[in-house]
Every structure is written in C-alpha cells, then in structure tokens.
Amino acid sequence: MRDDVTEPNPQQCLVEMTGGALVTHAIFTATELGVADALADGPKTADELAAAVDAQPDALFRLLRMLAGFGVFAHADDGQFALTPMSECLRRDHPSGLRDYVRMSGHELARAWVELPHAVRTGDRAFDRAFGKPFFDYLRDHPDRARVFDGAMTAVHGSESVPMIEAYDFSRFETIVDVGGGNGSMLVELLRRVDGPRGVVFDLDDVAEHAATLLEGSDCAARATAVGGDFFTRVPAGADCYLLRHIVHDWDDDRSVTILANCREAMADDGRVLVVEGVVPPGGTPHPSKILDLIMLTVPGGRERTAEEYDALFARAGLRIERIIPTASPISIVEGARA
Ligand SMILES: C[S@@+](CC[C@H](N)C(=O)[O-])C[C@H]1O[C@@H](n2cnc3c(N)ncnc32)[C@H](O)[C@@H]1O
Numbered sequence: 176m177r178d179d180v181t182e183p184n185p186q187q188c189l190v191e192m193t194g195g196a197l198v199t200h201a202i203f204t205a206t207e208l209g210v211a212d213a214l215a216d217g218p219k220t221a222d223e224l225a226a227a228v229d230a231q232p233d234a235l236f237r238l239l240r241m242l243a244g245f246g247v248f249a250h251a252d253d254g255q256f257a258l259t260p261m262s263e264c265l266r267r268d269h270p271s272g273l274r275d276y277v278r279m280s281g282h283e284l285a286r287a288w289v290e291l292p293h294a295v296r297t298g299d300r301a302f303d304r305a306f307g308k309p310f311f312d313y314l315r316d317h318p319d320r321a322r323v324f325d326g327a328m329t330a331v332h333g334s335e336s337v338p339m340i341e342a343y344d345f346s347r348f349e350t351i352v353d354v355g356g357g358n359g360s361m362l363v364e365l366l367r368r369v370d371g372p373r374g375v376v377f378d379l380d381d382v383a384e385h386a387a388t389l390l391e392g393s394d395c396a397a398r399a400t401a402v403g404g405d406f407f408t409r410v411p412a413g414a415d416c417y418l419l420r421h422i423v424h425d426w427d428d429d430r431s432v433t434i435l436a437n438c439r440e441a442m443a444d445d446g447r448v449l450v451v452e453g454v455v456p457p458g459g460t461p462h463p464s465k466i467l468d469l470i471m472l473t474v475p476g477g478r479e480r481t482a483e484e485y486d487a488l489f490a491r492a493g494l495r496i497e498r499i500i501p502t503a504s505p506i507s508i509v510e511g512a513r514a
Pocket residue numbers: 311328329332354355356357358361377378379382404405406407419420421422425
C-alpha cells in the first residue's frame with residue numbers, strides 16, 4: 176500500500192464544499208463589474224482595472240487574486256491580471272452566453288437558495304419567499320431579467336441540442352412545435368441540421384416576440400414561426416411533434432399533466448410528444464439531474480423525474496411512453512404517443 180496517498184480529510188472536504196457559495200459570488204461579482212471585457216485588449220494591474228470598471232483597487236485586487244486560484248483569471252508575477260479560457264467565456268461578446276448564466280446564478284438562484292431550509296421544511300418554493308412571486312411571473316414583470324434567463328438557458332442547455340438531434344429521427348415530422356422554446360435557438364439548430372420539417376416556437380407572448388426576431392434573422396426564416404400563448408390553456412394545433420425540452424421539470428405533477436394533455440389534445444393522430452430532459456437514475460448513482468432537481472425545488476417548484484415517474488405522468492395525460500432514448504449528453508428523449 177502506498178503511504179504517500181492520504182485519505183481526504185472529511186472536515187477539510189466540508190469546509191471546501193461550504194466555501195463554494197463564495198466562489199459563486201466572486202465569479203458573479205467579477206462578471207457584474209465587467210472585468211473580463213476590461214481585459215479583452217490585454218493584461219492589466221488591479222489599479223488599471225479598478226479605474227476601468229469603477230471599483231475600489233485593493234478590494235478588486237483581492238477578488239481577482241482569489242479567483243486566479245481557481246483559474247478564472249491569470250495572475251502574473253508582475254502583478255498583472257489576464258484572461259484565461261474560463262474568463263474568456265464571461266466576455267459580453269462570447270458566443271456561449273455563459274455571462275447570462277453567471278448573472279442569473281448570482282442573483283435569482285443564489286437568493287432563492289438562501290431559502291432552501293424553508294423549502295425543505297415545507298416543500299414550498301424558495302424563490303417565491305425570496306422574491307414575493309413565482310419565478311415565471313417575476314420574469315414577466317422584469318423583461319430585462321427574462322432576457323438574462325433566455326441567454327442562461329442557451330448557455331447551459333445549448334450544448335445538448337446537437338446530441339438530441341443526433342439521437343432521434345426528426346426528419347419524419349412535418350411540423351415540430353417547440354413548446355416553451357425560449358429564444359428559438361434550439362429550433363434554429365434543429366432546422367439547420369434536419370431538412371424537411373417546419374418549426375414553431377411556442378412560448379409566453381413577450382418571449383415569443385423576442386424569438387420571432389431571432390428566427391427572422393436566421394437562415395431558417397422560411398420554415399420557422401413564433402407563436403405566443405400559455406401552455407396551460409392550449410398549444411398550437413395539428414402538428415405531428417410537440418417537443419418539450421426542460422419544460423415538464425419546471426412544474427409539479429398536476430401542472431405537468433395539464434401541459435402534456437394539452438399537447439395530446441392538439442396533436443395529429445399519429446403525433447409524438449417528446450419530453451427532453453434528464454431521467455434520474457435509481458439509487459445512489461451521481462447524475463447532473465440530481466443537482467438540477469434542487470434548482471427545480473427551489474426556483475420554479477418542479478422536479479426531475481425517474482422513468483417510473485414519467486410513466487405515471489404520461490399515463491395521467493392519456494399518453495403512452497414508446498421509448499426513452501439516451502443522448503450523448505445528460506438528457507434523454509422520452510417519446511410519447513396517444514395511449
Ligand atoms: C426552462 S425554460 C426552457 C427553454 C428551452 N426549451 C430550452 O430548452 O432551453 C422554460 C420555458 O418555458 C416558458 N414558459 C413558462 N411558462 C409558460 C407558459 N405558461 N406558457 C408557455 N411557455 C411558458 C418560459 O418562458 C421558458 O422559455
């Protein structure tokens with residue numbers, strides 16, 4: 176047995192994990208200040224950066240020195256700070272949109288998480304306690320934060336689009352309705368890669384308006400439209416595919432059944448409802464869906480589900496699960512047809 180390998184010290188592990196919240200807030204603060212943009216044209220000292228981003232030089236130095244320890248910025252021996260591959264992603268013009276995800280994490284998510292003890296004691300939504308209203312009502316009342324949320328969704332879920340498109344034959348459909356399709360970026364990716372189907376982004380009125388602008392400016396404009404509405408009331412009728420990526424997990428079982436039943440009601444006879452999100456594996460296997468599940472508990476009040484839980488949900492909506500298709504990302508495609 177090697178004697179140079181020491182077991183992790185449980186106390187130290189807990190101290191480090193508990194400090195994770197501070198790392199979140201430090202990355203958030205650097206992002207809110209726009210440090211990555213200020214470093215775009217080359218390395219700078221903390222004094223130069225402080226003047227550029229309107230911060231107190233010593234406090235900014237200490238923030239960036241700490242983040243350099245995590246590789247978020249580089250701290251050279253001459254005292255200058257520079258971008259790293261991580262902080263490149265925090266620039267305003269970076270295509271990943273990660274800046275929006277950090278801005279949402281440090282504000283809406285972090286404030287909701289402060290109320291996690293309340294959520295676990297009562298099962299109530301932590302977000303509502305922190306912000307005084309449900310998450311999607313809050314976004315409706317704060318259009319600027321709704322745009323941040325859209326960007327954050329593209330940043331965290333955008334990389335799941337290609338694995339999803341590669342795992343399923345979407346060319347068999349005439350019309351795909353992307354239910355709760357957000358800014359439309361997933362539909363554009365899908366239509367670019369799959370010849371044939373037409374696409375509809377369906378989302379709340381103001382979100383759909385924003386998606387329409389993106390679709391019009393895309394090379395898929397002739398095959399794509401955006402429609403506004405409320406999926407608890409109805410979804411556009413007559414399509415043969417209703418795609419719901421990261422939608423059902425936002426809601427409790429009763430609300431989820433209403434959305435699925437509205438899709439069933441609207442779809443063509445041989446249509447399919449595709450629920451695309453994580454399927455929680457049984458037992459103690461670690462899986463990203465088990466982390467996302469706590470975001471669902473605290474923010475919109477939904478949940479990630481096991482295969483058995485999807486089975487029960489689909490059955491209540493008059494649907495039958497045909498297949499659960501894994502993808503090369505943590506999400507799966509749960510394919511439903513009329514029961
Ligand atoms: C978690 S996001 C998922 C966005 C996108 N499908 C993706 O995978 O990135 C949930 C979406 O549901 C939309 N939404 C929430 N409530 C809605 C409602 N009542 N009717 C229609 N869309 C709604 C939100 O505006 C948002 O775009």
